[in-house]
Amino acid sequence: MTQQSIQAHIIPRTSDIGQLEVKRALPSAGRRAVGPFVFWDQMGPGELLQGQGIDVRPHPHIGLATLTYLFAGQIEHRDSLGVRQLITPGAINLMTAGSGIVHSERSDAVSRAGVSPLFGVQSWLALPKAQEGCDPDFLHIPATELPEFDGQGVRGRVVLGAFEGVRAPTPFPMDALYLDLTLDAGAVIEIPAQWEERALYPVTGALEIDGHPYPTETLLVLHPQRVVRLKALHTPVHVLLFGGEPLDGPRYLWWNFVASDRERLESAKAEWREGRFPQVPGETEWIPLPEA
Numbered sequence: 001m002t003q004q005s006i007q008a009h010i011i012p013r014t015s016d017i018g019q020l021e022v023k024r025a026l027p028s029a030g031r032r033a034v035g036p037f038v039f040w041d042q043m044g045p046g047e048l049l050q051g052q053g054i055d056v057r058p059h060p061h062i063g064l065a066t067l068t069y070l071f072a073g074q075i076e077h078r079d080s081l082g083v084r085q086l087i088t089p090g091a092i093n094l095m096t097a098g099s100g101i102v103h104s105e106r107s108d109a110v111s112r113a114g115v116s117p118l119f120g121v122q123s124w125l126a127l128p129k130a131q132e133g134c135d136p137d138f139l140h141i142p143a144t145e146l147p148e149f150d151g152q153g154v155r156g157r158v159v160l161g162a163f164e165g166v167r168a169p170t171p172f173p174m175d176a177l178y179l180d181l182t183l184d185a186g187a188v189i190e191i192p193a194q195w196e197e198r199a200l201y202p203v204t205g206a207l208e209i210d211g212h213p214y215p216t217e218t219l220l221v222l223h224p225q226r227v228v229r230l231k232a233l234h235t236p237v238h239v240l241l242f243g244g245e246p247l248d249g250p251r252y253l254w255w256n257f258v259a260s261d262r263e264r265l266e267s268a269k270a271e272w273r274e275g276r277f278p279q280v281p282g283e284t285e286w287i288p289l290p291e292a
Contacts (some may be wrong), residue, residue, distance in 0.1 A: 005209050005228040008221040009087055012042065016259055020046045020054060025201065025219035027253060034199040034221060035244030037173050038064070038258060039124035042203075042217065045072065048116050053107025058280045059287040061097035062268050063251075063258040065172065068093040069159060069180075070120035071203070074111060079103035080278035083138045089120075090143030092159060092170050098127065098134035099269070102277050102286075121201075121240065123178075126251045129260050130288060131173050141169055153187030153232075156180065161244070176244030183207075183232035183239070191228040191241060198222040199260035200230065205237035243252040 008030045012023035024038035026033065034113065047178065048054070068075070068087055075087045087093045095103060107116065111289040127134065147158045148164035158168040160178035168178075177195050183205075191198065200220040206213050208231040214220060222243075224230050230239070249260050257268045271277055273289045 005161055005223055005226055006212075006220055007223045008219075009214070010219040010221070012219065013162070017043075017054060017056075019048050019052060019215060020044055023217055026123075026200075028219075031219070031221055031245055033126065033251065034242065035195065035197040035199075036125040036127075036172070036176050036247060037123050037199075037242055037244075038126045038253060039122075040219065041122045042200070042201075043118060043122065045117065045119035045122050048073075048107060048111065048118060049115050051112055051290065053112045053116070054105065054118070055107070056105040057285040057287045058102050058104045058283045059256055060102045060268065060272050060277045061120075061258075062100050062264065063092055063097060063260075064124045064126055065096045066122060066124055067160070067178070068095075068120065068122045068212065070118075073116055073118035073120070074108060075118070076106050077103060077138075078106075078135075078280050078283060079138055080280050081136060081138055082281055084282075085138070085140050086141070090146070090157070092139070092141040092146065092168075093137045094141075094170060094172075096127070096137040096139075098132070098136045100271070101136035102275055102280050104280055104283055107264055113127050124258065125172065125174075125176065126258050128173055129248055132260060132264070139171070145169060153184035154189045155182045155254065160242075166233060174245055177240040177242060181237075181239050181241060182216045183237045184231070185232055185235050188229060188231045191230060193225050195243045195245070196224050198224075198228075198241065201240045201242070203240060204236040205235050206233045207231065207237045208233055228246040
């Protein structure tokens, strides 16, 4: 059967951060963005040993919003707005960098006291051009406030946007979608063609599209203007669906910066190098600007 629904099949690049494996699907040579999503990192699954943890020192962002979504474990977020937030499974943590923000991501004291799991996804969403220089912000939405739906062997949580008549409370200035779906073995769901750019990321379990099986931990970019029928094979499938309207022009990514103007990237480099970004209260470390 012809693979009518898949526009690109991307195998993430794998790297290690201490004890944790990270798989990066966006950006890639095959695809730079899906809707506003310009970065997609899977963290884990893994276990951090007692007394150890992740320690991502303070670093800057501009022109984007980071969305951290965990399945297991927890991370402590601190930023230059003075926010200190424990990120826990199923909650939404949306940090809007806009004109510039600095944050750190570390394992908390409770996690370091024993062996602790960590598993989740961090994505970056490019802001519309008119919003790239907006004031920075941070929003935490508990898991209990995200709408869910359940029927015919499919359970879903709406992380961003609207689906099946329910809308997430997560704000974003573009038409975007982010769903967390679980399908029982043999269950089927149809993905509507409502959003011009869409992608699937199977977290666990194998799924079938157009009669072809696809493995876990790969990025499947869907053809536009096509209803896609997704089926779980012999075991349950946990899959993320995300996308939205195309960006309003190209975006340039360098290190932790996203901008529609290369000159803004250069000015952000100078600001970080010269110590002109705001500081994170309680933090004394930082990540130096890369040399290349």
